[in-house]
Amino acid sequence: MSTLVKDGSKNIAIFINDFYPELPIALEKLSKKLGRPLKGIMLIDKTAYGQGRYHPDTEHLFDEIVCDFTDPGALRATVKTFEQNLLLIDGNSERSQPYFKLVLPHVPYVLAPTESSLEWATHKGQMRALVGGYNPELVPRVRVIRDDSEATVSDILSNLELPLIVKPTGLAASILVNKVSTEAELRETLKQSFAAIHEVYARDTGRWEPEMIVEEFMEGEMYSVDLYLNQTGYSWALPLIRAKTAHSMGLEGFYEYQLETDVTLDETTIKAGQAVAAEAAHALGLRSCTAHVELYLTATGWKIIELGPRPGGWRQFLYESAYGVDHAYNGLLVKVGLEPEDLGGEPIAYSLIANTYAQDEGIIEAIDGIEEALQLLSVIDLQAHYGPGDIALPSGKGGKILADAKLSHPDKDQLLADTAKLRKHITVHTKPHVKKTK
């Protein structure tokens, strides 16, 4: 048993920047398991705090400490106030990873990933280089580019085969991700992407210098799996989640149109997917974390799309409602050197996430159908993130999710029927967005 678990003085859990409602519940469960009260603290970077780039703990369930993470002396002095009692530390969101990386060297005696592995896992170019170095079969051929010059286009065309996917290295959630099938489309997409990338990086606090990767398009079906990795690299995989992209549904963009727990894959294929995900995590040297791995099942086997050193979005709901797995609690168990308690067996329900993005650019006049959708039997929650007056952009042009719905039901047919109705109810009305010209 880990010394952290045995030492009764270790009773503080630190969470970096972003609070999620499942965290206090998971911490309470861990407290009961360890037989001692545990205290949660949100450690928030001063700049992120000032700019509102964090998920606040609005009910003040945890304590809150704000500190300048770019000042090692300030961090040292802050960490000194609780390090004797520190049990675990966690960075749960993609955007908190660079902040988590800055805190890690100040907390050397708790279980945590290496600084470099967080960098590798969140930079799409480095991630592909390392996973490809580990096993070339796991990733498509790729080029990292910083401009749309003739030399760049020529290099791409002479080394990669069309069709291609163009995406930024330092942004998440399929923003500015586009498919190109011809040289002309490639040139146009690169031109548009580099024209928009600085603005989108500034808006979403993208990491590193703005750059794009261009990789060969993979034909196949998209899935994801979340893994738990302990300090020795041993991994436990949760069930696969099917991700239907907008592209696969005939819509514009490569965002996750729908996430489904019902994958209808045979056991051998599932095991192979989980094994490939673990390989990717090991290629990046991930440890003592939850890893969210996105994969493609192609005609030539499983391939890696993305990997994040944190739980996947909506996975707490998906795994808990469909399998009874408390994802956040498992993550905390691994963080203190214990094994996850439940990895999900037979499903207890079917669950999915239905996302709505803008199909056209414009100014939102209304998002209709929310009240009607909430009446559907399977709909657990539905959130609209934008409203009248906001600008709507397709994901390929930097647009973000407009609304997401959580659905779950023990009866698969009921779930599918409600999903179809929800898609009909939710309609986004926009009017043309007239851009000012200088």
Add this chain to the structure above:
Amino acid sequence: MGKDVILFVNAVRPSTFAALTTFEEETGRMFEPVIIVDKKIQHSIAERNGQKNLSRPVKVISADFNSAASVKKALAPYMDRVYAVTAQFENCITELQKLVPYFPYMPMPTESSLDWATEKKLMRQMLEAHSPSLVPGYLEVRDASADSIAKVEASVTYPVIVKPSGLEGSLLVSLAHNREELRTTLEHVFEEIQLGYDTWIKRQTPAVLVEEFMVGDMYSVDTYVSPQGVHRHTPPVKVTTGHQVGFDDFFGYAQMTPSGLSANEITKAQQTAEEACKALGLRAVTAHVELMKTAHGWKVIELGPRIGGYRHDTYMLSYGINHIVNDIRNRAGEIPHIPTELKAHTVTIKIYAPEEGILEAANGLEHVQRLKSLVFVHQLFYPGEAVAFAKNNGDPVFEICLSNSDATQFWRDVHVAENAFSFRVHLAEHALA
């Protein structure tokens, strides 16, 4: 396959082979030492760290440490066999830092802590943030301008020590009592600093610190910091600086055990070393901590994330501590064995020429070779070669180690050794120029 490979980053200390043999004989465990070195500095580091005449052939693997593919390819045949990874020299820490992320499933220090422990400015920032009483006042300066000197005078009081931020030991370290001395010292340091970094194969950007001079007695403690943060200390070593024996220089002239400190002061010294290690977030390393016992308590002079020079010999002779093996075992997550019963008095002494220039004659070696307490005497420079002071990138002409369980004989031999040598030096403007 068992864990039987010990990876030495860039270079291995010559004493390692005997240390490992002793451990193998005691435990029946067998180990294969392997050096992994960055291709870019392979030749220079072998030259600088005395790797060309090792007593035993060692497997050397090389890689481009800036290329993940190159490092992974070089390590691939050994990954399943690696018991521990260690860096035994200060000028190998940069490469250890680069290797850390490739061993995520073994105890290793954090990457940032190795930065903090090798750059004096960062080190002082962290020590000050952890406990302001640990360090004297200091300021980083970038030139010898009147503006820089004014900033120094506004922050610290004379006398001050001027030292490069990224060089260990006493290289380019000087004392300045007033504004004029500070100006000339800074001018000299900024002229020579790049040469110092090049000579000692340091890859950081040169920088200079000015800090308040601490009056007191110098000691060192080597501390094994476990992967979980348990600190285990070696007995303190008494350090006599060149300044204390009449040189205008701050090199470690003599390192002696036992230290002569009371049990109470030993505890305080070790507690201070522990606080320094905590301040820098060290884990899974041996830390060599240099301390000053002042009228205001124990202060930290420097800290390096590696074993101290000569400390293996000193500790082995005085206490039977197998320091090199302890360093390796600690990094592997095992508990080091630290006997504390005194077996013998031990000292290592560096003998520098009294002047800089071309060495014409060095006499007295035969007297030292006859001493009953002699463990070794190494001659590093011979007539015709250039010699310089430590502060000017120079090395000693002789290194001597004396040890004896008979204190009377030991002190008699120390006296002889300290007075045995005489030199004739043809004065030059600058020996290394």
